[in-house]
Amino acid sequence: MLKKTGTTKSLPRLPSTPGLADIHAYLQRALEHRGTTIEICWTPMDGLSEYSLSIECSPRGGDAEWRMYAGSGSRSQLLWNYVSCDVLLVYNLVCSSCGDGFNSVSTPAEPISDTWRESGSGQDTYYRLEALNAPKQEPLTPTQENAALLMPKPTSALTGDLAHVQMPTLLQSILMAQMNGRLKIVSNNRGAEVYFKDGIPVHSFTNDTVGEESIFEILTWKEGDFSFEAKVTTDARTIRQNLDSLLLQGMQLIDNATYLRNSGLRPETLVSRKYQNLSEKEFESMVASGAPIPMTFQKKFYRSIDDGKPVQHLLEKLRLPRSQWIPLMCNMMRCDLITLSQGTGAAKSVRPALEPKSIDKRAIQNVMMSLRRPETGLFTYPAFLYFLEQEYFRGYRSASPISVVVFQMRMASGNLDPVREPLPLAAVSEAVRRISRVKRHVDMMAHYETFDYALLLPNTKTSGAAVFANRIMKTLTASPLLPGMDMDKLSFAFGIASIPEDFLDLSLLLSAAEVAKNAAMNSPSPIVLYKDIK
Structure with a gap:
């Protein structure tokens, strides 16, 4: 050894x-x-x-x-x-x-009606290997499907507790292991099944959702038991997007749902339009600062609001899935288009009725714009340092991690000793637009010193920052930033450092991210974590 x-x-x-x-x-x-x-x-x-x-x-x-x-x-x-x-x-x-793999290449996949028997190994583990040669079980009929979600499950190739393994981590691990089979989850009288082919989810359903919508639902589950049964297949295909995209959308949906909950939104909350005689042009102008949701959806949602009616009434009327109505409701609130109030019961409350305080959004925007570079819309380097220090103090009090990504976007020319020149301003603007669409609302993008850029990622470890940097790479290279731009000449270098994984000092954090970025410039990989530098 x-x-x-x-x-x-x-x-x-x-x-x-x-x-x-x-x-x-x-x-x-x-x-x-x-x-x-x-x-x-x-x-x-x-x-x-x-x-x-x-x-x-x-x-x-x-x-x-x-x-x-x-x-x-x-x-x-x-x-x-x-x-x-x-x-x-x-x-x-x-x-x-x-060699204790979950699937054997030489063994054909078993049909969905097959099941496994108890292994009887008696090991006290969250995961247990399967016994072979299981008895057959009758196929489920469509009326049995939902009920079967909550039935006692047989011992499977993989079992565990969501209290120990987070759902995104579980799904990513199945993808990395390229596993084939069915993942069953039972959480507080709710059930779900997800089918995988080579680690990629192809079909999923819960008690009341199907497909990608059910993936978004199970990402919110924090408790429950799961089990993975190898080589159980299905012909159903209800999931079209890749797992990275589903996880990103799921996390954004959770952030939006948390925002609504913290704003006091409940099914019985009364919702009203704030402006009764708003023109279409004024509406479009107000929602322009919100999330990029198709304008027709936003207009239809706003027109459907019955002033003074509960939120539940609006949702029953529109019959939209959570992945659609939650972002729409968030946009209406963040763009100051609706007001919320709590319904009054039969007994009068001792507290006086509250009138919503008018918040001057223009004043807020004026302050924010004074901290941004007008040609790109990004925060200035001094503003980045200010917000980083504030997040550092917040993270210190709450014991939560902070990651910083310092990165470079250039056009490289020459082979032996390439010259890296800054991107044209129009290309930078397009890159900023694409990154803004994939980042979370709490993430911050800014200029870093003269020609570089930085991302501040609160409550994010280096592993999560690396995943996000990969997403940025994919969205920036999906198509040319400008018509006619040579994609082969694009050069990226991302350096990542984190508190408390790498350092506890703020100045060392920035130095570490710079060193990692410089290492990425001379590395086969454009993304380098400081902790990986030998």
Whole structure:
């Protein structure tokens, strides 16, 4: 084995491959004993080989480092090493390295009517390997489908608790492992099923939603049990978008729903139009500052509001899914087009009736525009530093992470020593427009020093910032920023650093992001995390 620093604590040998609960427990132990290497050994079910897994957490902080070896003693061979606290990803790596994959390429997929029987292994883990040769089960009829969601589930290739594994992480792990089968979820008398082909969701439904709408719903579930049954297939295809797009839309939907809830919106809340004689041109002007939703949808939604009627009445009248009415309602509120009031019951309230306070949106916009560069609409570098410091203090009090992305968008010319020139102003404006469509409302984009740019991502770790940087790359390279622009000459470099993963000091955070960006300029990958720089 490779030499390790500090002390090593070997735990009792396991009778089989560790489950997710085992790996989670070992990570907890490593976090409690930083500087000590925790080592686990086991022999898989075939009994032909031996493996070991070591976990070490640095006393200086940061994520755990995992190393997996094949063999024992002097004949051991390092299979991989990985730095992360995501136990689900580590579990998938362990299973694939041991040959305990969830699917066999040589074995054909089983039809949807097949099921699995109890394995009887008795392991106390969140994940359990399947027993083979299961008995057959009669196919479900359409009237049984919803009821089957809440029926006791058979032991499956993957089982777990949403309290330990977040739904986005679970879906991304299934995608990375390219798993085939059915994911079943039961949460507070609600049920859902998602079918995957090569890790890509193709069909999904809950008790009252189908397709992509059901994916948006289950992303909000924080509690419940899930199980994955390998090789269960279906011919239904109700999901067309890729998982990254669904997760992004789902997170934006959750942010919007939180905004509405914090604004006091409830089914019984009374909603009214704020301006009774608003012309179409005035309406279009007011919603121009909101989210980019088709104008026809916004006009229809606004006209459908019956002044003084509950929100529930409006939703029953329009019959729109959550993914449509929530963004529309948010736009109406953020653009100051509607007012909300709570209905009065039979008994009169002791509190006096409140009149909504008029908020001068123009004054707010004037302040915001004074902090932006007029040619791009982006915040200035000093404004970025101000908001970064405010977010730093907020994150310190709430113990939440902050990530900063410093990046460069240039046109490169030359092969041996390419010259990187700034993008034309029109191309920058188009890039800003595209990035604004994929970022969250709380994220901030600004100029960084002279020719670079920066993103401030509150409540985001480096892994999440890297995913977002990848989305930016995809949206910027999907089509030319300007007609006739040579896409092959576009050059991007993203540097990412985070608090508290990398540093606790604000000035070091910016320096680290700059160093990572400079490393990305000379790296095959345009996105570099500071913690990955050796």
